[in-house]
Amino acid sequence: MADQHAVAPAHADSAAPEASLPESHHKAGFWTLTLGAIGVVYGDIGTSPLYAMRETVMAATGGHHGTPVPLTRDLVIAILSLLIWALILTVTVKYVILLLRADNKGEGGSLTLVALAQRALGRRSLPVLMMGMAGAALFYGDAAITPAISVLSAVEGLKLVTPTFEDYVLPIALVILIGLFAVQAHGTGKVAALFGPITLLWFVSMAGLGLLHIADDLEVLHSFNPYYGASFLLSHPGTAFAILGSVCLAVTGAEALYADLGHFGRRPIRVAWGTVVFPALALNYLGQGALVLSNPGSIENPFFLLAPPWLLLPLVILATLATIVASQAVITGAYSLTRQAVQLGLLPRLDVRFTSETHSGQIYLPRVNWLLLAAVVTLVVLFGSSSSLASAYGIAVFGTMVMTTLLACIVMSRSWGWGPVKTALVMVPLLAIDLTFLSSNLVKLLDGGYVPLLIAGVFFVIMFTWVKGTRILFEKTRKIDVPFLELVKMLEKSPPHRVKGTAVFLTSDPDTAPAALLHNLKHNKVLHEKNVILTVNSADVPRVENQDRVSIEEVGDSFWRIRLSYGYMETPNIPRGLAILRKQGFKFDIMATSFFLSRRSIRPASHSGMPLWQDKLFIGLAKSASDATDFFQIPTGRVVEVGTQVTV
Known part of the structure; x- marks a missing residue:
């Protein structure tokens, strides 16, 4: 299962009881x-x-x-x-x-x-x-x-x-x-x-x-x-x-x-x-x-x-x-x-x-x-x-x-x-x-x-x-994951070989280092010129305006944390969302960008927070989830998937 996007409430203004008609309704x-x-x-x-x-x-x-x-x-x-x-x-x-x-x-x-x-x-x-x-x-x-x-x-x-x-x-x-x-x-x-x-x-x-x-x-x-x-x-x-x-x-x-x-x-x-x-x-x-x-x-x-x-x-x-x-x-x-x-x-x-x-x-x-x-x-x-x-x-x-x-x-x-x-x-x-x-x-x-x-x-x-399963999985992986800021400091002290281009690592938890980033460093022993830790959040509003969709934070000399927010009536489109960053001065070329996804293979744990039948149901649901590449509308030729095994 590729990393599930985070589900976090957005801090949106409360809708008044007499909210006005959406703009599209005035046109018709x-x-x-x-x-x-x-x-x-x-x-x-x-x-x-x-x-x-x-x-x-x-x-x-x-x-x-x-x-x-x-x-x-x-x-x-x-x-x-x-x-x-x-x-x-x-x-x-x-x-x-x-x-x-x-x-x-x-x-x-x-x-x-x-x-x-x-x-x-x-x-x-x-x-x-x-x-x-x-x-x-x-x-x-x-x-x-x-x-x-x-x-x-x-x-x-x-x-x-x-x-x-x-x-x-x-x-x-x-x-x-x-x-x-x-x-x-x-x-x-x-x-x-x-x-x-x-x-x-x-x-x-x-x-x-x-x-x-x-x-x-x-x-x-x-x-x-x-x-x-x-x-x-x-x-x-x-x-x-x-x-x-x-x-x-x-x-x-x-x-x-x-x-x-x-x-x-x-x-x-x-x-x-x-x-x-x-x-x-x-x-x-x-x-x-x-x-x-x-x-x-x-x-x-x-x-x-x-x-x-x-x-x-x-x-x-x-x-x-x-x-x-x-x-x-x-x-x-x-x-x-x-x-x-x-x-x-x-x-x-x-x-x-x-x-x-x-x-x-x-x-x-x-x-x-x-x-x-x-x-x-x-x-x-x-x-x-x-x-x-x-x-x-x-x-x-x-x-x-x-x-x-x-x-x-x-x-x-x-x-x-x-x-x-x-x-x-x-x-x-x-x-x-x-x-x-x-x-x-x-x-x-x-x-x-x-x-x-x-x-x-x-x-x-x-x-x-x-x-329940996604919460248990999140808590388990959080315990063994490496804090992201600690990893950035380690890489600054001992920098690996650099390659050109931008790497985007999708994760549901921006505070921990994505598994795909750790595997890339471990096996390929390289780091891109620009590295983006990307989290897709679901807001508690139906739609998010483009000016509120992206937030960016620079971490170190080659790392950025980016959050893309989408309303519950929207379907995420990551390339289109990232394009908004150009207006904020963050330059990148989609054809020189690689998207790294962590594909999780889930196994039932001997001691789980759920009964065995529920473990198996969760694993079945995870396997049936549509591909993250298609769901987030990422160009298939730009995706690198890294496999990890976790228990729930």
């Missing part, structure tokens, strides 16, 4: 960004009406883990009230109003909250890091289930067009999903241009279908009164958990609001929610409720039965396109999250490929892509229907939301100056809602809820092992 038109937000940010939550109402009524009347309740007018209005108020409290209040303010230089997401929380605490906190790892791990569970349940629920509409399609639902869904993952390597830029218009058409269609049926029973408008939902939960405690476990399906995808903050900006996301998304969702749920009250048999698939027969096939096609958009948003989110995790030192280096020459955010990670596809196909084959998958959905979503809320409490209390009392008054009720939804989903643990927990557990163990 406001309405263009709003349309893009409708397509990408709200793609997932926009497909929830396909199954949320159906599953909630089924949970109440079918008696899943509770006492069955007759399908009455009061039940339907109570369920509608719970669905609408879940959207108001969880999405509007928590995410749109509050969390969109918690940005880090314009960026959002659970790992952004980790960086903000650690900065607010003034130290690298293990509990905060653990919460971030748990949230990220649960997101991977969500990323596997979302494409499976979304595409399946859309394709199942074909059974209403004609029963002949019933046997083909599964194969069609699998073909669509495999095709979706297969095209990722070619980039999504051209397809993404259609995301906004397709999803806007989807929301307009949902609103229209809802309006078409609200008049069937205008009493559904009573559902805006939270009394109906709350009184039902109190009067039917045995069924409450079953209902809430399905109500939460209405807010799946809310995490994308915050995660995609950096792509579109706060105001476009808020305007899209208030003017298009929330009204369309509310109208559609009200229409479904009115349809069920007027025709109880429609509960089999109330969304598609909103449409007249002649419109059914076009609606199924539009729904399928909308679920592909929703799936794409989650897949892209998994790529971005993984890159952030690598930069924050939670995962080993992974191969990152850029699919656009103009947009650095459009990336493709082959390993993540194929692992996700394998998980999605397995879920579709094992569960076979969207109803079966619905049982597995909520745990991952609300597990992530709970972690996000806890991290947000730290940021609000410390960085925003709210203090513990104001933070508790605002956030404890929202945390209670998250925990209620999470616990109601835990009831479905044996019905499939174990799946996202299993996926999240695997990723959490991987991240925890990597963090």
